[in-house]
Amino acid sequence: DLSAGRALPGVEPVEPGNVIYQTAEDGLADTIKPRLVAANADCKRIFVIDESEKGLSLLDSRIEEAMAKIRPRLFIIDPLQAYLGGDVDMHRANEVRPVLKKIGFLAEKYECSVIMIMHLSKASQSRSLYRGLGSVDIPAAARSVLLVGKNPNNPNERAIAHIKSSLAQNGKSLGFTITDFGIQWLGESPLTADDMLGAHRFEKSEDKNKVDEAVELVEIILNENNEATASDIFKAGKEMGISRRTIERARERMRDEGRLTFDKTSKPGKCFWRLRKMPDFLE
The missing domain is CATH 3.40.50.300 (P-loop containing nucleotide triphosphate hydrolases)
Structure with missing residues (x-):
C-alpha cells in the first residue's frame, strides 16, 4: 500500500x-x-x-x-x-x-x-x-x-x-x-x-495479576543474561508497561521464596540480581 x-x-x-x-x-x-x-x-x-x-x-x-x-x-x-x-x-x-x-x-x-x-x-x-x-x-x-x-x-x-x-x-x-x-x-x-494464541489452554493474562507478570519478566531477563542490575530490570519493566513498584513486589516475592539472590560487590554502586540455582533434585 x-x-x-x-x-x-x-x-x-x-x-x-x-x-x-x-x-x-x-x-x-x-x-x-x-x-x-x-x-x-x-x-x-x-x-x-x-x-x-x-x-x-x-x-x-x-x-x-x-x-x-x-x-x-x-x-x-x-x-x-x-x-x-x-x-x-x-x-x-x-x-x-x-x-x-x-x-x-x-x-x-x-x-x-x-x-x-x-x-x-x-x-x-x-x-x-x-x-x-x-x-x-x-x-x-x-x-x-x-x-x-x-x-x-x-x-x-x-x-x-x-x-x-x-x-x-x-x-x-x-x-x-x-x-x-x-x-x-x-x-x-x-x-x-x-x-x-490459543491462550485458553493456559492461564489468561487477565487472570494473572501484575506481580505474576513482573515475576515472569524478571525470570526471562535473568535467564537470558545470568544477571542484571536493578535499573536494567526497572527499565525493561517500563518498556513492557509494568511499574517499578510492581517489579519491587515481584522482587520481594522471589526473594522470600528463595529464588532470587543479590550481589552488591561486583561493581561499586550497582546491585546485580541473579536467579538462585536450585539443587538438581528440586528442578
Missing part, C-alpha cells in the same frame, strides 16, 4: 514511497513478486539488497548505503532472526541490543520506519508480548508490536492485534482474509492476541 500511496484501514492516504523488503525465507521471483503484483503494489518502488554473493546482517554497511541511495520510507526485515548475524545469539540481550541500536540509528537518520518480522516461540508465557523468539529486549526496543494470527474457530479469518504501543494507546484489532487477489480487509475485529 505504501509503494502505491494507498491507505490502510482507518488511515489517510499517503504519498507513494520506496520500500526495502529483505527476506530470507521466500523466493523473490516465484513468491514475493507474485504476491506484490496481486496486491497491486508499485514494484518499481520495491527494492532488495543483493545477497547472491554475500549474506546480509543488520550490521552490514550495505544497509546504510542502500538507505542513502534509495531513501526508503519503509524497511522490512523478514524474519529478524535471519539477519542478526551468525555471531549474535538472539536469546542474549547483551548481544541483541547493539544490533537494534544500530538499526534504530539508521531509521532516525534516514526517516525510515522499520518492520521486523518475528516467529513465535512454542513457550506458554502468559503475555503475548513475550511470545516472540529471542530476547525480551527485542519487543522492549520496539515502539509498536503487532501480532498477526488466525481465528482458532475459523482459520480463514485472520487479524492484526496491537499488543504494545509506546507512543499512543493500542489500536483495535483489524480483521482480514487472504484471497487470490491479495488481502481483503474485514474491518474491526473482536479477536485479541490471546484468542489467536
